[in-house]
Amino acid sequence: MSHWQDGFTKQGLAGMVERAPTVRMSRRQALRRSAAAVGAVGAVGLLDAAPAFAHWGAQPRPIPGGFDENFNLVPRHPFIHVLPPALGFEMSTITDFRGRIAAGETQGTARGSDGTTYSFDTDMRFMEGTYVGRDGRRRVGSFGFV
Amino acid sequence: MGDLTTQVHDFEPGIRASGLFWTIAMSGDAMDGHVRTGRARFHRRHLAVPDFHDFLNAISPSPASQPGHVSFDVHWRGDPHDKQWIRDRTFGFEGEFVPCEVTIDFRVKDDHSDVVYTSVGHGQTTVGGAIGFERNGVFARG
Numbered sequence: 001m002s003h004w005q006d007g008f009t010k011q012g013l014a015g016m017v018e019r020a021p022t023v024r025m026s027r028r029q030a031l032r033r034s035a036a037a038v039g040a041v042g043a044v045g046l047l048d049a050a051p052a053f054a055h056w057g058a059q060p061r062p063i064p065g066g067f068d069e070n071f072n073l074v075p076r077h078p079f080i081h082v083l084p085p086a087l088g089f090e091m092s093t094i095t096d097f098r099g100r101i102a103a104g105e106t107q108g109t110a111r112g113s114d115g116t117t118y119s120f121d122t123d124m125r126f127m128e129g130t131y132v133g134r135d136g137r138r139r140v141g142s143f144g145f146v
Numbered sequence: 147m148g149d150l151t152t153q154v155h156d157f158e159p160g161i162r163a164s165g166l167f168w169t170i171a172m173s174g175d176a177m178d179g180h181v182r183t184g185r186a187r188f189h190r191r192h193l194a195v196p197d198f199h200d201f202l203n204a205i206s207p208s209p210a211s212q213p214g215h216v217s218f219d220v221h222w223r224g225d226p227h228d229k230q231w232i233r234d235r236t237f238g239f240e241g242e243f244v245p246c247e248v249t250i251d252f253r254v255k256d257d258h259s260d261v262v263y264t265s266v267g268h269g270q271t272t273v274g275g276a277i278g279f280e281r282n283g284v285f286a287r288g
Binding site: 058059060061062063064065066075080081082083084085086087088089090091092093094095096097098099100101102103104105106107108109110111112113114116118120121122124125126127128130132134141142143144145146 | 165166171173177179180205216230232236237239241243246250260261263270274279281282284285
């Protein structure tokens, strides 16, 4: 879930209904643009913030494909293990998986309770079904991509 | 296309050491849907999700974040007659998929701020979206 502040609110015109369309950017576009800024970073964002996987072995494995350091789509050894949420792409983020999936990227407008207006871009997905955990055991689980 | 430096919030659960990307285990009652109906829903209230501020920070080697909470209700709507069978041997997945329009209602908030951000229902645009039943990895037949 992402927000981009629009031009009008940056200029202090909070509460303006009309938005500046030039500040919109999809996550995919952001990926492409950020490639130049980030460069070839080898180990990215190794954050273990999510407490939901209490048992290590129950964790799913990431898909083998994704974006490489230049943000091209690659089937192996990616920079980040995610592909676009659209028909024709691998939308799951977990591998060794069989089940239901829904994915979508949506853009629109959000408003702050302080009267500001923003453009947003969300990539939301879920996966539910059978998967093989990191311990090699077959399990049933539900996963959200937020 | 806008300037990435104008991004002010980026709510996501982070990247795990395994490389698992922005994916967390969730209760099955948060999600429902089926290719047969062309409909799906994903919803959750008051889920603890950090705010990484912007995408560049989020994928950096040492991302900073602050605690936040999100509530969301996502709907997928498609025509099951548009169902497609896809097999991609390069990326190793296969399944049947229905292209969908995707709309979202959300409320997000940093825990250290009083400001609540709420999506506007009208004027949303689907960049891409689908529901499906898929197999990948060891389950792919391809």
